[in-house]
Amino acid sequence: MTNLKANRREVVIGLAAASAVPAIGFAQSGTPEIGGTLKISHSTRIATLNVMQLSGPAEYPCVDMLYSGLTRIAPGRNSADPDLATSWEANDDASQFTFSLRQGVTFHDGTPFTSADVVATYEAILNPEFGSPARSVLDMIGSVEALDDHTVRFNLNSSYADLPISTAHANARIVSAAALAGDLNDLETKPNGTGPFKLESYDSARITRLVRFDDYYKEGQPYLDAVEMHLFPDLAAESANYLSGNVDVMLNVQQADYARIAAAEGSNALRVPAGRYVNVVMRQDQPPFDDVRLRKALALSVDRQLLVDLVLEGLGRPAYDNIVSPEFQYAIDTPEIPYDPAAAKALLAEAGYPDGIELTMVASNRPAIRGQVAIAIKEMARPAGFDIEVEAMPHDTYLANVWRKGTFYMAYWGMQPTEDATFNLLLTSTASYEDTAWFNEEFDELVRRGRSTSDPAERAAIYAKAQEIQLRDTPYIIAMYQDVLTASRDWVRGWTVHPLNRVFYIEDVWLDRA
């Protein structure tokens, strides 16, 4: 415990201490009132409640209510707050982490939470057969051992200073060891977590209702008696119900509706800049996109500011193909890519298409933004010689037949908590949802090194280089970052949204009916 080389650890521990103070409500005023049912509307189905697998926009708030993790993403920042772990310590080279677990926590079924549950959960996440989306950000963990009932040690294969952020991954919430030993199908419909709310009823086509868990570890919380997640497959019906006061919170507001929702009386609309993006996937293990000149030509054919205005109603920022948005600590100043059809045309000719090229781009119909971006790009790229046919298809067909198989399609991703998670989601050769066939060894190596480097300056240099390689090769066209939009009625206190759209802190929410 000397001061030598300990600055990273101090940062980590200091952070834990700073936020160990009970969550002081920001955006709150007055004394929270106990009771009431919060109704949240959403437009995508809650297909599963399996915390190890789920990935839907309306599934994340559910998992955030039902389960707790070792750590949790702090409100408004990309750093880790204590959750089931009260504090943690890393060794000097950040290759070994020791987490002290909270005492007296119980699962919804009354069984006590111990280190055995942590070990079982992490072993399941690290088991490739489970296919957990959290694995890609946690696969540096070599072993997890329980030192005693309330202390767990993670031994890493390589240094990884961001481990406490990775343990906050939405799919890395703690499941009881008994549940993992039993019938795994029960995870889908009978979640047993340690979160502030427990499941009362689950109807994936209509309403999911959660009720207060009285033994939640935060004293006196949650304030609400119950939370209902109402599904509205029709967006117009969703806004109408919100505006009439039938629901209290609209989880996601559409850009086209935002101005109307924000202007409505008694409605608080919230807009948070985020690193969410629609990306053009161009598969590079076959013609025509194996030629970087073609990809660069398309990149020059997209008017990014116009796209923000047309598709996002200005509720976003233009992006210049960098998968790392400016919110990230190590984001570089990405050079602007001008809209230059003439230069694109020249580049296209150089690539062997002097008379232009015909392409078919697939855009699934959900959410509508994919199709809108596709149609806008089709028109913008026409003067450069791109003759793009947009093929719309139902989202399920897209997932089954095109996603990660097609050569040219629109994808849509949310923001990740760290640079490492961002790169390992899509771009490295072993990424969870790798779909470009880019396979750049130098990039892979940089991401690997970035992960095990703890010195911030050194890390910044490594991640800058990785981003430069990405920008040089244009594996994706990323034309804009989309703001996260949500809205709540004015009697709802404490409703927040994080740029990551993964944590919601609903135990802090209360209804001011006075």
Add this chain to the structure above:
Amino acid sequence: MSELVRSPTGLVGIVLLTVVALAVVFGTVLAPYDPQAFHPAVRLTGPSKAHWLGTDQFGRDILSRLLTGASSTILFGVGATAIGVFAGSVIGVTAGVLGGWVDSVIMRTLDGLLAVPDLLFTLLIVTFLGGGTGEAMLAVAVAFTPGMARIARSSVLSIRTREYVMAAVARDESQAYIISQEVIPNAIGPIIVEATIRVSFAIMIGATLGFLGLGAQPPSTEWGLMVAEARQYMYRSPWVVAVPGIAIAVSALGFNLFGDALRDAFVPRGRR
């Protein structure tokens, strides 16, 4: 023909259909702008001198889109009805002429299908075939077939016992001759009337499928799809939804009125 023009419904129907027909034939030529070109500076604006019917969410000229979309929207209705009428007539005439157990089997099967509402039946078929204009057209045609078969059969049955058919039978004419020369020419009237009215339903079902994302696909200018794409901007600029909606209604109304007048002209009983 003079009958048609004299009745007010017929006249209105003919006028509406002429307008629609002009749009179908000359739409692409008449369109003032490229229907896919963006005009970002004036997006979601109401009618103006430059854009007579306003612009949509990408700033595309709605009048141009409407004119170029006429052919795909109307021809969809006409095409689907034509296929349905042809298939239905063949089945209906066969059942009517052959009679006996063949008739019973065919008609009971069709009765069963008739019990399923048209739109539901169409959705079922489209779900099975997959979305797209061709598939949607086929689905509407299939959904129309049972009804058309029933009408064709009843016309055939009423004609089968007429004197001129009896005479042909007495002359020992061949079955084929009787059907093609005596039965069909006399049974075709009600079928044409029904078909005209059905075109309006076909247009509306086509627009519905486009609206639901199962028919034409963006960036097509099919009218139903235009409504669907613009729907989320409805509160900002009602024009975007209203214009293609009215266009669908007008053409459906045109076919409906024309069909009504046609029926009045064909069925003398209704005349004073």
